[in-house]
Each structure stands twice: as structure tokens, then as C-alpha cells.
Amino acid sequence: MRLHSCALAVIASVVMAGSPATSVADDTSALQDAIVQMKKIIADQQKIITDLASRVAALEAAKGRAATKDEDIPPLEIPTGASAERSTQAAAATLMPDLAVIGNHTGTFLVPRGYDARNRFQLGEVEIALQQPIYTGMTFYATLAAGADAGFAMGAEEAYAALSRPFKLPFDADIGKRRIQFGKANALHPHAWHYVDQPAAMAALLGPEGLFGNGASVNYTVPTRGMFANVELGMWGSSSAHAHVHHEEEEDAGPDEHDLGAQISGDMPVGRLWLSKALGGSSEMELGASHAFGRAANGDNIRLTGLDLTYRAFPSTFSRLQLQGEAFWHRRTDVVGGSGSHTRSGHYALLTYSPDQYYEYGVRYDNTKYAWPLDGREQSLSLILSNRLTEATLVRLQCKFGDRTSDILLPARKGYSEVFLQFIWGAGSHKHPLQ
Amino acid sequence: MRTLLTAIVATTALLLGLGSRVPAELRLITTDTTLADIAKRVGGGKVSVESLSRATDDPHHVEPRPSMVVKLASADVFARIGMDLDMWADALLDRCGNRKVQRGGAGYADCSTNLKVLEAPPARIDPSMGDIHIYGNPHYLLDPANGILAAGNIAAALIRVDPGNQPYYHKRFMDFGQQIKDALPRWKQAMAPLKGQSIVVFHRTWVYFASRFGLKEFGALEPKPGVPPSPGHVQSLIRAMNAENVRIILCETFRDKRYPTMIAQQTGARAVYVPVAVGAEASADGYIGLFDVITARLAGPAR
Numbered sequence: 001m002r003l004h005s006c007a008l009a010v011i012a013s014v015v016m017a018g019s020p021a022t023s024v025a026d027d028t029s030a031l032q033d034a035i036v037q038m039k040k041i042i043a044d045q046q047k048i049i050t051d052l053a054s055r056v057a058a059l060e061a062a063k064g065r066a067a068t069k070d071e072d073i074p075p076l077e078i079p080t081g082a083s084a085e086r087s088t089q090a091a092a093a094t095l096m097p098d099l100a101v102i103g104n105h106t107g108t109f110l111v112p113r114g115y116d117a118r119n120r121f122q123l124g125e126v127e128i129a130l131q132q133p134i135y136t137g138m139t140f141y142a143t144l145a146a147g148a149d150a151g152f153a154m155g156a157e158e159a160y161a162a163l164s165r166p167f168k169l170p171f172d173a174d175i176g177k178r179r180i181q182f183g184k185a186n187a188l189h190p191h192a193w194h195y196v197d198q199p200a201a202m203a204a205l206l207g208p209e210g211l212f213g214n215g216a217s218v219n220y221t222v223p224t225r226g227m228f229a230n231v232e233l234g235m236w237g238s239s240s241a242h243a244h245v246h247h248e249e250e251e252d253a254g255p256d257e258h259d260l261g262a263q264i265s266g267d268m269p270v271g272r273l274w275l276s277k278a279l280g281g282s283s284e285m286e287l288g289a290s291h292a293f294g295r296a297a298n299g300d301n302i303r304l305t306g307l308d309l310t311y312r313a314f315p316s317t318f319s320r321l322q323l324q325g326e327a328f329w330h331r332r333t334d335v336v337g338g339s340g341s342h343t344r345s346g347h348y349a350l351l352t353y354s355p356d357q358y359y360e361y362g363v364r365y366d367n368t369k370y371a372w373p374l375d376g377r378e379q380s381l382s383l384i385l386s387n388r389l390t391e392a393t394l395v396r397l398q399c400k401f402g403d404r405t406s407d408i409l410l411p412a413r414k415g416y417s418e419v420f421l422q423f424i425w426g427a428g429s430h431k432h433p434l435q
Numbered sequence: 436m437r438t439l440l441t442a443i444v445a446t447t448a449l450l451l452g453l454g455s456r457v458p459a460e461l462r463l464i465t466t467d468t469t470l471a472d473i474a475k476r477v478g479g480g481k482v483s484v485e486s487l488s489r490a491t492d493d494p495h496h497v498e499p500r501p502s503m504v505v506k507l508a509s510a511d512v513f514a515r516i517g518m519d520l521d522m523w524a525d526a527l528l529d530r531c532g533n534r535k536v537q538r539g540g541a542g543y544a545d546c547s548t549n550l551k552v553l554e555a556p557p558a559r560i561d562p563s564m565g566d567i568h569i570y571g572n573p574h575y576l577l578d579p580a581n582g583i584l585a586a587g588n589i590a591a592a593l594i595r596v597d598p599g600n601q602p603y604y605h606k607r608f609m610d611f612g613q614q615i616k617d618a619l620p621r622w623k624q625a626m627a628p629l630k631g632q633s634i635v636v637f638h639r640t641w642v643y644f645a646s647r648f649g650l651k652e653f654g655a656l657e658p659k660p661g662v663p664p665s666p667g668h669v670q671s672l673i674r675a676m677n678a679e680n681v682r683i684i685l686c687e688t689f690r691d692k693r694y695p696t697m698i699a700q701q702t703g704a705r706a707v708y709v710p711v712a713v714g715a716e717a718s719a720d721g722y723i724g725l726f727d728v729i730t731a732r733l734a735g736p737a738r
Contacts, residue, residue: 073619074584076612078605079549079591137534165532172532221532225509228501276501281489284500312500317491317689320498356691357496358663390661427561429519429569434499434526
């Protein structure tokens with residue numbers, strides 16, 4: 001409106017200036033004045049328009065920012081009721097259990113002729129892990145495993161329910177079949193080991209695939225703030241890891257790897273005391289003692305004892321140092337033959353160091369005898385290099401040098417050198433019990 | 436052997452006696468030091484707070500240890516980042532025998548509850564994508580506004596466990612939230628010169644931070660999450676950075692500095708190392724201080 005009135009005033013002055021009484025020179029001068037005046041008015045109006053436009057823009061921007069604030073910043077409200085329980089994880093709600101498939105390929109090279117898997121790199125075992133809470137304070141774990149040794153016949157390596165404080169009792173319990181908490185490494189699945197092959201002492205005195213049981217255990221963690229103290233007592237029936245394919249030709253073929261290990265048949269009470277203490281914020285020392293007893297198939301008494309010591313340090317974000325040792329004693333009393341008690345022992349020591357999250361270097365020393373009545377001894381030193389490609393994918397090389405005086409596990413040889421190659425892959429998520 | 440076992444049992448009994456608990460204030464355990472700081476802000480003097488991991492740890496790679504079980508066993512509240520970032524804590528929960536802090540328990544706080552998730556993966560994912568998080572990008576605490584969300588979830592758990600002190604926790608939560616709101620304009624002002632700029636990151640840790648402050652994530656040194664940088668990937672990243680004139684490489688302080696340094700030399704970009712957890716550096720002594728350090732270092736003078 002203001003622009004219009006100004007323009008009218010200028011036009012009126014021009015019209016008045018154009019009356020017959022004035023000269024042509026005056027007319028020209030008046031018109032020039034009018035044009036100058038008009039330009040000035042236009043410039044003023046343009047400035048006003050620019051100012052207004054910038055003010056509008058500023059207001060709109062402020063309005064936009066206010067809107068962004070409201071949308072992007074969580075409200076200052078404490079969630080209550082349903083909203084407090086609504087997790088982001090609900091978006092992926094499903095009744096399916098956590099499911100993971102893990103493949104473990106191994107190759108054994110440079111071993112003497114006569115070993116079936118010599119110079120082959122092949123799938124050694126595939127595992128299917130299933131996990132799901134099935135009731136308040138109760139979780140089900142199952143690991144179905146198929147090993148090359150058993151022709152990939154699928155068997156339940158583990159299948160148990162873990163009960164947390166059942167009936168408000170002050171302990172936890174496991175019911176089913178599982179790797180027994182005997183020593184430090186026995187409860188670990190092979191894909192979680194820091195080496196390719198099982199330590200010889202465990203193979204010789206616990207079992208070629210470790211010590212398994214079908215039964216139940218109770219687990220009590222002492223409520224103390226100073227250190228971790230855990231007692232586990234179990235009553236297990238002896239069991240094997242995989243489905244075992246029985247071949248007729250195995251009869252009377254002499255001692256083989258199935259005769260290795262604890263040799264307990266039937267009920268097997270097992271106890272373990274596990275202590276741990278943090279040494280500062282970056283390291284931890286653990287000590288464990290385990291004991292089991294039972295009878296062999298022929299009635300001989302068997303006692304099995306284990307001691308384990310583990311030191312773990314985490315000097316920086318990704319670096320990790322571990323020193324672990326386990327010793328086992330196997331005592332078999334020859335009730336049938338009357339030859340008395342025979343105690344055989346073995347141990348291993350493992351040192352691993354990870355400079356970052358991708359690589360780990362390790363050294364392992366093994367020294368063991370086989371449980372009576374098997375004869376033989378194995379002593380070796382292994383150098384191990386692991387490269388973790390992702391959380392679930394790993395490549396490992398293990399070079400082993402030593403003496404073996406029995407053909408039970410691998411061909412006997414003094415001063416042998418063997419190379420193991422391992423490739424582990426996994427799909428899907430699963431978790432392991434604390435170790 | 437019997438003597439040895441007897442000695443072990445006796446030592447245990449002695450240590451248990453020395454370590455017996457004298458309950459005082461509520462015990463709140465977190466998986467990470469940043470959450471621990473937020474919990475201290477909310478819980479004040481009525482709560483003792485401890486983190487399971489160190490400030491210098493990568494939250495993806497924490498090894499659960501028995502001593503952590505001891506902390507959880509006596510905890511009244513357990514606060515975690517969630518979204519599978521601290522999945523390692525599940526092994527501890529299984530063993531601690533403390534129902535109060537189990538999922539669904541009154542003292543369990545998943546601080547990602549009600550989060551506006553970024554980088555939610557497609558419906559079907561597989562391990563060929565790297566160590567991908569199935570619930571979306573879990574590094575939400577690097578958007579300071581999400582500190583309010585975490586504080587709210589912690590406050591909710593504290594009130595469930597200790598309802599008598601609701602006004603106290605509520606007031607402290609409001610104070611903390613307001614501090615964040617008051618600090619946001621300051622951080623935005625510091626980051627304003629970088630708004631719209633492209634950055635290269637080591638790991639996809641910075642999605643929430645970049646979204647808050649208007650940065651564009653141009654690429655990552657890890658070809659896929661959790662997969663180490665390969666020479667080929669780094670070379671292609673250098674070419675792309677030179678072509679697009681990307682000037683900043685943003686890394687957590689605990690990352691390997693070899694590749695960022697090499698890329699910086701070949702592109703003229705600035706490698707900026709910043710703490711991502713409270714306490715990772717002396718100056719990052721609190722949640723607000725953490726962002727003061729990050730924004731100051733990012734907005735610092737070009738080399």
C-alpha cells in the first residue's frame with residue numbers, strides 16, 4: 001500500500017509538471033526529478049522486502065529448529081509401565097530359539113603314513129547350537145554335533161536345561177547331557193579352543209573328545225564381593241560326545257582311541273571348586289580343583305582328579321595374555337585282576353598372546369601317560385598362530401613337535417613334526433557358559 | 436593331593452570371611468563406563484556404581500570373567516547398552532544367580548529401550564556382511580540426546596527397586612536431562628563449521644553422532660563391520676577421498692593408528708582420535724565432558 005501511494009504521488013507531480021504553463025526545459029527537469037524519486041522509492045521498498053524476507057526466513061528456521069528439538073531429543077520423562085519394558089529388541093520378536101551353525105575344518109599334515117586323515121583338509125565336525133529361555137529362570141541349551149569320525153551321524157553332544165535359583169533355592173542347576181565342568185578346558189566346545197587339537201593329557205585321561213555326562217548338577221556361587229568362589233556338584237552318567245557308529249571289525253582290534261580317557265562306566269559323581277580373583281582391573285587369576293569317581297565296565301574303581309590354574313591379563317584394549325595349566329591324575333584300582341592301583345598323570349601348559357583383535361600367538365607344552373591299562377606316553381611342544389577374520393570366522397595353524405610312544409591317537413614316532421590347519425566358520429548367534 | 440585340596444578349601448573359607456558384604460547404598464552395575472557415569476548422575480549418593488568394562492575397552496570385545504560375576508551377584512540394578520553390543524554380559528547373568536538383575540527383573544535396565552534405532556538391518560542378514568548387529572547400530576550413546584534416554588531407563592529401574600526414593604531419582608534425572616539440553620547448542624555451535632562435511636570412520640561407531648551434528652559418513656576403514664582394513668580397500672578409499680575432498684578421518688582412540696595415519700598422509704585429511712567412553716581420557720571425565728572433548732577435537736584447527 002505504501003508503495004502504491006508513493007507511486008501515485010510521483011505520477012501526480014509529473015502530470016502537474018506537464019501543464020501548458022510550463023516550459024519544455026522545466027518539463028524535462030521535473031521528469032528527471034520524478035524518475036530519481038521513483039528509483040529511490042523502489043530501492044527503499046526493495047530493502048524493506050529483503051528485510052521482511054530475511055525475518056520470515058529466520059522465523060521459519062526457528063520454527064523448524066523448535067520442531068526438530070521436539071522430535072529428536074527424547075522427552076524428559078522416565079519411562080513407566082509398558083514403555084519401560086518395551087525394548088528395541090521387541091522389533092525382532094520371534095518364538096524361534098537362537099540358532100547357530102558352526103563348522104570346524106581340520107587338516108593334519110606331515111604325520112607318518114598310516115593315519116587316515118593324513119594330508120587331508122576336511123570338515124571335522126559341524127555343530128548346530130540351539131538356545132532359548134523356556135521358563136522364568138530356565139534356559140535350554142542344545143548342541144547337535146556330527147563328526148567325521150562317526151560318519152557325520154548327528155548326535156546330541158549337549159542338551160540340557162539350566163535353572164537359575166529353582167524354587168528360590170540358593171543355587172543353580174543343570175539337567176541333561178553336557179560337557180562336564182571338570183577342569184578348565186573340558187567344558188569348552190572345540191571351536192572355542194585356543195588350539196586345534198585337544199591337549200594330550202585331556203585326550204588320554206578324560207577322553208578323546210573330553211568328559212561328557214548325562215545327569216544333573218547343582219552349582220553354588222558363594223555370595224562374596226572379595227572373590228569368585230563357585231562349587232559344582234554333579235551326578236552324571238558317563239556319556240560320549242558324538243553318535244558312535246559301531247563297526248564289527250572294531251571287535252578285538254586291540255586298544256584304540258575309544259579305550260582312552262576316564263573309562264568310567266555308569267554313575268559318576270563329580271565335584272569342582274572354582275576360585276577366581278581380579279588382580280587390579282586388568283588381570284585375573286583362577287584356580288580350580290576337580291574330582292570324579294566311578295567304576296569301569298569291569299568293576300575296577302576309578303578316581304580322577306584335576307587341578308587347573310589360569311592367569312589372564314588385558315594390558316590394553318585388544319591385547320590379551322593368558323597362561324593356563326591343567327594337571328590330571330587318573331587312578332585305577334584293579335579289582336578284577338588284583339594288580340593294585342595304577343596312577344597315571346598328565347598335564348599341559350598353554351601361553352597365548354593377542355596383540356590385537358585379529359591375531360593370537362600361542363605355545364603349548366603337553367606331557368602325559370595314558371590311563372592304565374593302556375601303555376604309552378606323549379610329550380610335545382606346539383606353536384600356534386590364529387587369525388580371527390570376524391567374530392565367527394577363524395583360521396589357525398598349529399605346528400607340533402614331540403615324541404609319541406603309542407599308536408592310539410596318532411602314529412607313534414620319536415621326534416615327530418606335525419602340522420594342523422583349522423578353519424572355523426559360524427552363522428547365527430550363540431553363547432557359551434562362563435569359563 | 437588330599438592335603439592340597441584341604442588347603443584350597445581352607446583358603447577359600449578365609450577369603451570368604453574377609454570379603455563378606457556390608458550392604459550400604461544400592462549397587463548398580465553397568466557394562467560400560469559411559470553408562471556408569473550416567474547412572475551416577477541419576478543415582479547420586481544413594482547408589483554406588485561400577486562398570487564391568489574399562490573405559491579403554493572396545494565394548495564389542497570384552498571377555499567375561501568370574502570376578503565380574505561377583506559384582507553382578509550382589510547388584511541391585513544392572514544397566515546395559517543392549518542391542519547385542521554387550522552380549523558378553525549374558526554369560527555373567529547366567530552365572531550370577533541374581534534374579535533381580537535378569538531380563539524382566541526389577542533391576543534390569545536395557546538402556547536402548549525406546550531408542551529411535553539407526554541402521555536397522557534389512558530383514559535378512561548373514562555373516563558375509565561382517566559382524567553386523569541384528570538390532571541396528573548400537574552406538575547410540577554417541578548422540579548426547581540419547582544420554583537422556585539411557586538416564587530415563589536407569590531411573591526407571593532405580594525407582595522399581597527403590598520406589599521410596601522416586602522423587603530423588605526423578606529430580607536428578609530431570610537435572611541431568613536439562614544439562615544435556617543446555618549443552619546441545621554449545622556442541623552444535625562448535626560443530627557448525629563442519630556441518631554437511633563428509634568424514635571417514637574406522638568402524639561404524641559414529642552414525643548417531645553424525646546424524647546429530649549433520650556430518651556425512653563417507654566411508655569406513657573396515658570394509659565390513661569387524662573386518663580389518665585390507666590394503667585394496669584402503670587404496671580405493673584413498674582414491675575416493677581424494678576425488679571427493681574428504682578432510683576428516685574420525686577414529687576411536689583405541690584403534691590401530693597405522694592405516695588412518697597412512698590415509699591422512701596420502702589425502703591431506705586430518706586423522707582425529709577421540710575417546711568414545713567416559714574415562715578413556717582424563718578430560719573425558721563425564722558424559723558432558725566426553726562430548727566437550729569430541730566436539731573440540733573435531734572442530735580443532737586443520738593440520
